[in-house]
Amino acid sequence: MTQASAPRRKVDRDEVFVEFTKSICPLCKTPVDAQVNIRDNKVYLRKRCRDHGQFEALVYGDAEEYLTSARFNKPGTIPLTFQTEVKDGCPSDCGLCPEHKQHACLGIIEVNTGCNLDCPICFADSGHQADGYSITHEQCELMLDAFVASEGEAEVVMFSGGEPTIHKHILDFIDLAQARPIKNVNLNTNGIRLATDRTFVAELGKRNQVPGRSVNIYLQFDGFEERTHLEIRGRDLRTFKQRALDNCAEAGLTVTLVAAVERGLNEHELGAIIEYGIDHPAVRSVAFQPVTHSGRHVEFDPLNRLTNPDVIRLINTQRPQWFQKGDFFPVPCCFPTCRSITYLLVDGDPGNRTVVPIPRLLNVEDYLDYVTNRVMPEAGIREPLEKLWSASAFMGTATTEEQLRATAEALDCADACGIDLPQAVKDLNDKAFMIVVQDFQDPYTLNVKQLMKCCVEEITPDGRLIPFCAYNSVGYREQVREQMSGVPIAPVVPNALPLADRLTTTPYGSKTVHAEEGESSS
Template sequence: MLCRARKKDVDYVFYELTRSICPECRRVIDAHILLRDNKVYMRKRCPEHGTFEGLVYSDAKAYMENARFNKPGTIPLAFSTEIQHGCPYDCGLCPDHQQHACLGIIEVNSACNMDCPLCFADAGAGFNLTLEEVEGILDHLVETEGNPEVVQFSGGEPSIHPQIIEMMWAAKKRNIRHVMLNTNGKRIADDDAFLQQLSELHPSVYFQFDGFEAETYRIIRGEPDILPQKLRALDRLAEIGANVVLVPAIDRYVNLHEVGAIVEFGMKHPAVRGINFQPAFQSGRHGEHDPMQRLTIPDILRALEEQTSGTLMVSDFVPVPCCFPTCNSVTYVLNDGDTVLPMTRILNVEDYLDYITNRAVPDLSEEVKLSLEGLWSSSAVPGSDKAAQQFALSCAACELPDGLDLGTFAQNIFMIMLQDFMDPWTFNQKNLMKCCKEILLPDGKQIPFCAYNNVGYREQARLQLQARERERNKARRAGIPYAPAPLTFTFEQKQQNDVIQVMPPGKGLAHEPRA
C-alpha cells in the first residue's frame, strides 16, 4: 500500500510583511511579522548574515486590536528633505513620512558625567552644539510646526553643556509651549546656582530613575550608590516647584520587579507628575541580550497590575494614537493622596480614540475627543496648565464619583506612560513612518528617533558635528570667519537581486564597489 506523507502546519500565523534592517549590516530587508503562542515576533533574512528573529510584542491579541487606535497623521507645514532612496534613507522629514513632530529632541552634546553600560546615545566625548546652532534648529522647528508643543533638550547629559540655560530660554522666547530637560540629576543635586537658574526658567524635567536597588544601578548605570544623589535632586526640584517625569529603563532580568514601587514612590513625591517606563532596547551601548526575551509593553503592564494589587490594571491603559499604537500606551489617574482612580474607569476613552470603528459615529463630542487626543499624545506634559484644561474638558463627560469635583480631578492628575523604542532586531519601517518623536539637527533635518539610533544617522552626525567643532575652534584661534558645511548622510549602495540596498558605512559589512 502506498503511504502518503502528511502535510504539516507551521507553528505560527503569518500576519504581515514589512521592511526592516539586518542587525549586522543594517541593509534594508523584508521582514515577516509572525503570531505564535499569543506573542508577536519578527523574522527576517539577510542574504549575507542569515536569519534573525526577535520578540516584538508579548500580547498578539492586543497587538492586532490596537490597530483601531491608529489616528490619521498630521502633516507638517513644510518638509525638509526630498524622496530619493526611500524610507529610511531620506530623513527628514521627507514627504513619505506620515506624521509631524509631536516631540522635538535636541541633543546639545554627546558628553556625559556618567558612563552607563546601557546608553542608546553611546554618550562620550564628541561635540557641543553652539547656541547659534540651537537657535537655528528652533527656528526651523517653528517653520515646520507653526506652534511647537514640546522641545526636549537631551544629550549626552545636557545639564553639563555650558550654554544649556541660554538654549532653553531660546526655546521659551519662541513660544514653544513646553521646554523639557532630559537629565540624570547629578548637577541638580549638587549645583545651587544651576538649581536657581532652573527655578527661574521653570522647565519640565525628564528624570532618569531606574528603581531603588543598588544592583539595578550597578547593572544599568554602572554606579550602585547613586540613588541618594538622585533622591536629593528630586527633593531639590520639589523645592523650586518643578514638574518631573520619572524615566525608568526597565530590563526583564534587572528591575522589572521594581515597577510597582516606582509608581508608589512617584505618586507620593511632590515633584513627580508622571512616569514614562521604557523597556530596555538594544541600540547604541548595551550588554549581551537575547532578542527572543526582550521586554515589551504588555510585560510591564502585567507587572504593574500584579505589583500594585490591581490599583492599576492592564485595561486602564490605552495606546497613544499619534504614533503607531504599539509604540506607546498611557493612562492618567486621580491621585489626591487618598484615592488612585484611573480616568479610563470613569470615561470610556476608547469611544473617542477608536479611529476605525467609530469614524462614522456622529454623536461623539468633538470637544471631548480633541481634549483626549491632547492627553493621549507624545506631546502631553503632565503637570502643565494645558493638561489640566484638557482634563477638565474631557471629564465634562465623566460620571465622577460622589464627593469628587472636576477641579480636584484636573489638578491631581498623574500620568503613567510606557514607551517602547525599536532596535535593529525589531526595526519596522511601518512604525517608523508614523514616528512623531524627531531628533532635530543643525541645518534643518528632523530624523525619527528610531531611524537616528538604528540606521546609521547617529554615527555620521556625531563625526560631522565633532569635525565642525574642531574647525570652528581652529577658525576662532586664527581670527577668521567660519561657515560650516551642511550635514550630509550618505549610505553605500549595493545591488542585491535587482534591488538597491542602502547601507551605512562601517556597520559590520566590508565595503564593496558601487553597482
C-alpha cells in the same frame, strides 16, 4: 508485490503570518524585507540579510492587543515643511521626507555627547569619549527654527544629550526656546547637577515661571536597588536622585521619573516606582521604557525582551489594588503599538491612597477608536483626549492641564470609586498623575511601518527632523557625530547572546539564526 506506502500528511505551521514589511539588518544596517508573525500569542519580526543571515525578535508580548490596536491609529497630520526628498525610500531619506505620515509631536535637541556618567546602557553611546561634540548658540538657533518651521507653534522641545546640564550654555538654550513659539521645554537629565547645584535648579525654576511657557524635568529613575543602579548606570545614584527631586520640589519644577526597564534586572520595581512618584511632591508622572538595544547595552536575547504589554502586565500584577487590564490605551498619533498611556486621579495620604485610572470613569476606548466607529463621540471630549493620549502630553504643561480639566468635567464617578470627584477636579494639579509606557525600536525590532508614523523627532544641527528610532538604529546618529566631531565613527555591533544560544527550530524544520556573533565596540 510491494505494499503501498502511507500518504504523506501536510502539517500546519506553528505561526500565523500577519504582514509583510521592511526593516534593516542589525549588523550592516542595510534595508531588508521582513515579515510579522504570531506565535504563542506573541508577535515576532523576522528578516533576512543576504550577507548576515536570518534574524528574529519579539516585538509585542500580546498578539490580541497588537491586532486590536489598529482601531487607535489616528490619521496623521502633515508638517508645514519637509527637510529632505524621497530618493531611496524609508528608512534612507530622513527627514522628514514627504512620505513620512506624521508631524513632530516632540522635537529632541541633543546639545552634547559628553556626560558625567558612562552608563553600561546608553542608546546615545555618550560619556567621556574623545570623539564627542557640543552644539553652539548658532546651531541651537538653527535647530529650534527648523522645528518651528515644521510645526508653526510647537508643543514641546526636549533638550537631551549626553548630559545636557553639563553644557555651559544650557540655560541660554532654554531661553532661546522660550523666545520662540514653543510652549514647553523638557530637560532630560541624570539628575547629578540637580542634586549638587541648587543655584542651577533655582534658575530652571525661574524659567518655569515665564508666562505661557514651562520647564519640566525628565529624570532618569530606574529603581531603588543598588544592583539596578550599578548595572544600568555604573554607580549607585540613589542619594543623588533623592536630592535632585527634593531640590526640584523646592524650586517648583514638575518631574517625570523615567525608568529604563531591562528583563531580569529591575522589572520587579515598577509598582514601587509609581507609588514613590505619587507620594513625592515634585513628581507628576512616570515613564517606563523597555531598554533600547542600540548604542551601549547589556547582553540581551532578542527573543526574550520586554515589550509594552509585558510592562503593563507587571504594573497590574505589582499594584493590583490600583490597576487592572484595560486601564492603559495606545497613543493614536504615533503607531499605536509604540506607546500606551493612562491617567490617574489620586486622593488620600501615603498608606491610605485611593487611585482610580481615568479610563474607569470615562469610556476612553470609544473616543479614541478611529476605525470601527461603534459610537459617535462628542467632539468636545474627543479633542481633549486626543491631546492627552499624545506624544506631546507632559504633566506640568498648560496644555495638558487644560485638557485634563476638560476631560475631568465629563467624568462619571459612582460612590464606589472612592474619589471626591468635584474636589478632584478643583485640585487637579495635585490629584492627577500620568503613566507612560514607551517601547522604542532598535536594530532588531525596527519596522518601517511603525517608523513612518513616528512623531518623536531628533533635530540635527543641519536642520533635519529624523524619527527617533531611525536616528538610533539606522546609522544617522553615527553620521551626525562624525560630521560634528570630524572623527570617523565605527558602527556599534549589537551585543547579543552567543550564536549557539540563539538557534531554534523553525516552522520549516531547519535552524534559524536569530543574531550573528558580534562583540560591542563600546
